[in-house]
Amino acid sequence: MNDSIKQQIRDLLKKHNAVLLAHNYMRDEVQEIADITGDSLALSMEAAKTRADVIVFCGVQFMAESAAILSPDKKVLLPRPDAGCPMADMVTAEELEALKAAHPAAPVVTYVNSSAEVKAHSDICCTSANALKVVRSLREEELIFVPDRNLGRWVAKFVPEKRFIFWEGFCPTHERMTVEAVLKKKAEHPDALFVCHPESAPEVSALADHVCSTSGMYDWCRQSPAKKFIIGTEAGILYKLRLENPGKEFILASPALFCPNMKLTSLEDVLHSLQTMSPVVTVSEEVRVKARAALDQMLAVPRD
Ligand code: SF4
Numbered sequence: 001m002n003d004s005i006k007q008q009i010r011d012l013l014k015k016h017n018a019v020l021l022a023h024n025y026m027r028d029e030v031q032e033i034a035d036i037t038g039d040s041l042a043l044s045m046e047a048a049k050t051r052a053d054v055i056v057f058c059g060v061q062f063m064a065e066s067a068a069i070l071s072p073d074k075k076v077l078l079p080r081p082d083a084g085c086p087m088a089d090m091v092t093a094e095e096l097e098a099l100k101a102a103h104p105a106a107p108v109v110t111y112v113n114s115s116a117e118v119k120a121h122s123d124i125c126c127t128s129a130n131a132l133k134v135v136r137s138l139r140e141e142e143l144i145f146v147p148d149r150n151l152g153r154w155v156a157k158f159v160p161e162k163r164f165i166f167w168e169g170f171c172p173t174h175e176r177m178t179v180e181a182v183l184k185k186k187a188e189h190p191d192a193l194f195v196c197h198p199e200s201a202p203e204v205s206a207l208a209d210h211v212c213s214t215s216g217m218y219d220w221c222r223q224s225p226a227k228k229f230i231i232g233t234e235a236g237i238l239y240k241l242r243l244e245n246p247g248k249e250f251i252l253a254s255p256a257l258f259c260p261n262m263k264l265t266s267l268e269d270v271l272h273s274l275q276t277m278s279p280v281v282t283v284s285e286e287v288r289v290k291a292r293a294a295l296d297q298m299l300a301v302p303r304d
Contacts, residue, residue, distance in 0.1 A: 005267045006033050012274035018054035018077075019047055020270070023063060024214045025236035025262040030058050030270065037240060039214050041112050041127050041295075044070045056273060057281070058265045062088045064281040065116040069291050076281045079273035080264040085113055087199075090169035091147040093117040099144055103165055106142040109134060110294065113171075114147055116283045120290035122146075124297040128198050129213035131155045135162060137301045150174070154198040154205055173234055174199040176256035182207050185230045185253050192251060195220060196232025204232065221245060234259050 010033070013020055021043040022034035031037050036046050040063040047055045048070040056077045057064040062085055064078040096118055100108060110122035111131070119125055126134040132155050135143065141162055145152035147169030156164045174197060182204055186194060193209040195217055205211050210220055214237055221229050221241055231237060232253040241250045273279070283291070 002029060002267060005271050009033060009267065009271050009274060012271070013056070016054050016274065016277070017052055018056055018274065019050050019052035020056045021047055021058060021067070023059040023236070023262065024240065025234040025259055026058050026265060027236070027263060028239045029267055030265055031236070031239050033267070033270075034058065039127065039129075040066060042215065043067070047071060047074070054277070056270060058270060059083070060085045060088075060261050061281070062113060062115055065283055065291075066112060066295075068281050068283045069116060069119075069288050069295065072285075072288060075277070077273045077277065078279055078281045079269040081279040081281075083261045083264045085261060087147055087169050087171045088114050088118075091118055091167050093121045096121050096144075096146060096167075099146075099165065099167070103142065103144060105140065106144045106165060107138055107140055108144045108146065109138070110146050111148050111151055112295075116287050116291045118146065119294050120287045122291075122294045124301075125294045126298055127213065129216055130298065130301065130303075131198075132158055133301050133303070134298055135159055138162075148199055150201060150205075151198045153202055154211060171199040171259075173257060173259040173262075174232075175201055177201070177204055177232055177254040178256075179203050179207065181254035181256070182230070182232065185251060189228055189230060189251055192228035192230045192249075193224065193226045194230040194232060194253065196253065200232055208232065217241070218244065221248065221250070233257065234262060236262060 020034045022031045022037045044067040054075045055067050060083045064076050068076045107123040110125050144165045146167035149166045149168050152166045195210045196208045198211050228249045230251050230253050235257050
């Protein structure tokens with residue numbers, strides 16, 4: 001059954017000159033058939049470089065918007081338009097404008113897990129991988145950081161000279177990973193290293209041997225001489241970790257690490273999207289240009 005669906009998807013991708021992107025948190029079978037897997041921004045940047053006319057984005061709404069911002073000449077399909085991100089929805093452009101009015105001299109650093117409109121009202125974007133470099137690149141001492149309080153507070157620990165105005169947004173999936181769950185796994189696997197995402201609650205990050213983005217997790221686990229890892233991020237990451245590291249063991253830190261939105265997209269949804277060439281995600285040109293400027297500011301920050 002799946003094989004027939006996969007073949008139909010492949011045929012339609014070819015017919016429409018389309019590229020299939022899957023975020024690291026997607027279902028295994030969706031990652032398996034994707035042309036490119038990765039984190040949200042890396043996917044959009046890779047897709048922009050391709051000659052494809054159509055991007056099929058297996059992820060959530062803000063990711064498809066980022067693809068539309070970076071590839072205005074391509075059609076962007078989001079197979080499940082109901083796949084949102086609760087954290088991205090925790091701040092609106094109006095709320096951000098009110099915060100800016102209260103702190104007019106503070107630049108706004110916006111995590112890419114945000115709507116296109118919020119990005120358009122920001123000075124610079126960041127990812128979980130480059131947030132510290134982005135913050136260090138700012139001349140101002142005071143800054144506004146939205147929407148993720150956990151990523152913001154994690155970065156703030158390394159730049160005590162800066163004053164952060166945090167937004168109290170958070171990822172419900174990562175916040176469901178409790179200290180108790182992690183300590184239980186550590187007790188069951190005393191020989192394992194614990195690595196977690198900076199979207200985790202501070203008291204959980206404090207227990208980690210390493211805190212990093214999803215792309216950082218692939219690199220770190222591959223390069224580490226350790227054989228066993230407790231993974232503190234969404235369960236979808238296990239697919240590629242296990243595929244790329246057959247001699248190593250990966251244990252999910254908590255059974256609660258499933259993002260319901262990331263798990264919505266099925267192969268049937270991908271097929272239906274390609275058959276109907278919908279739903280299309282668009283961003284108005286006014287928002288797109290401003291959001292693109294905030295992303296470009298981030299990309300201009302030297303990597304090292
Ligand atoms: S894992 Fe968290 S940040 Fe990612 S889409 Fe789900 S709720 Fe949003």
